[in-house]
Amino acid sequence: VNVVGLSESFAATLNVQTVDVTLRGPRSTIETIDTAAIGATVDLRNVDTPGDYQREVDITSPDGVRRATSSPRSVTITVEQVTEMEFDVVVDLPQDLPRNLRVTKASVLPSRVVARGVQADIEAIAQVIAKPKIQGETASFTTSAALIAVDASNTEISGITFNRPT
Numbered sequence: 342v343n344v345v346g347l348s349e350s351f352a353a354t355l356n357v358q359t360v361d362v363t364l365r366g367p368r369s370t371i372e373t374i375d376t377a378a379i380g381a382t383v384d385l386r387n388v389d390t391p392g393d394y395q396r397e398v399d400i401t402s403p404d405g406v407r408r409a410t411s412s413p414r415s416v417t418i419t420v421e422q423v424t425e426m427e428f429d430v431v432v433d434l435p436q437d438l439p440r441n442l443r444v445t446k447a448s449v450l451p452s453r454v455v456a457r458g459v460q461a462d463i464e465a466i467a468q469v470i471a472k473p474k475i476q477g478e479t480a481s482f483t484t485s486a487a488l489i490a491v492d493a494s495n496t497e498i499s500g501i502t503f504n505r506p507t
Contacts, residue, residue, distance in 0.1 A: 346386030360411040370405035421459040
């Protein structure tokens with residue numbers, strides 16, 4: 342189910358990710374339908390505040406289909422405010438380094454990032470961590486590392502995106 346019409350300052354979570362679609366029409370039409378031509382959308386064009394909303398699922402189908410319905414016919418959508426906050430990036434070095442390897446200095450660029458996500462998740466961020474992979478290195482090196490946001494108990498917070506500060 343795709344959400345359309347929602348402002349970028351909000352994020353939507355649906356109580357279901359898929360719906361069952363029933364199509365009615367001539368057998369010759371139904372038998373040749375490409376499932377990629379069937380769409381299920383929920384229109385949130387008029388939503389301008391966070392909250393829970395009940396909306397009908399709109400089914401799009403190819404020409405020749407007389408009737409298209411979904412089950413469930415409507416879904417509940419939770420709309421949350423999206424926000425951004427700037428954080429320092431902390432390097433988290435692996436604990437299982439080979440005995441002959443010692444890290445004397447680690448730095449990260451950029452040293453600060455802007456985290457974007459739903460307000461509750463952004464407020465829960467305790468740290469933004471870069472976890473570089475160190476394998477087979479014997480001298481100074483540069484590598485890339487994925488950024489993750491964690492809460493106070495060091496649990497990863499999903500759904501966060503990161504950008505360089507402006």
